Amino acid sequence: MSDDEDDLQMDFSLDQSGSEGLDMMGFGPLLPTESERSLMERVRQELKIELKQGFRSKIEDVREEILRKRRAGKLPGDTTSVLKDWWQQHSKWPYPTEDDKAKLVEETGLQLKQINNWFINQRKRNWHSNSQSVTSLKSKRKR
The missing domain is CATH 1.10.10.60 (Homeodomain-like)
Incomplete structure (x- = not known):
């Protein structure tokens, strides 16, 4: 094989190992550590709170509209x-x-x-x- 073919073969094998859930060294899927999971959960909770605060007025508007329509008449x-x-x-x-x-x-x-x-x-x-x-x-x- 030429050097170009070796490079293509190497790229292909790396792509294949990544698609099977293995890391670059071929040891298996990378799992987050407990501290990483904790950090991800905190970030998720903060984003959830920010989204709720950002859309609070919209949510209240929709609620009021629903209540208005429910008791219309x-x-x-x-x-x-x-x-x-x-x-x-x-x-x-x-x-x-x-x-x-x-x-x-x-x-x-x-x-x-x-x-x-x-x-x-x-x-x-x-x-x-x-x-x-x-x-x-x-x-x-x-x-």
Whole structure:
């Protein structure tokens, strides 16, 4: 064999031994030591923590979206009963102050926007129609 053929043969044998899981000396697969395994585990844990922190806001956004979609439409009964109680107590002027809204947010666990929307919808459905019917009754009585 020529020198070039020897070099090719040597390269080939090294490639083959590596693919069989042997080290360069042909002694078998290289296994990490206990300290290397410990280091690799620490690095893996640190990367996991960094990834969680880096994607925390995205994860929270996805969670909120899932919760929003799950409860789209109707609010839980215990939540609406708290809002309806407030509504009953303030039926003449059902416009909660900012302090009232903050208390309702705390009591119900809803977001401020949900509280605002509930009162807007409640007034549209019940209060305006009731005040119009009262107004129309008064006007009929005057005739």
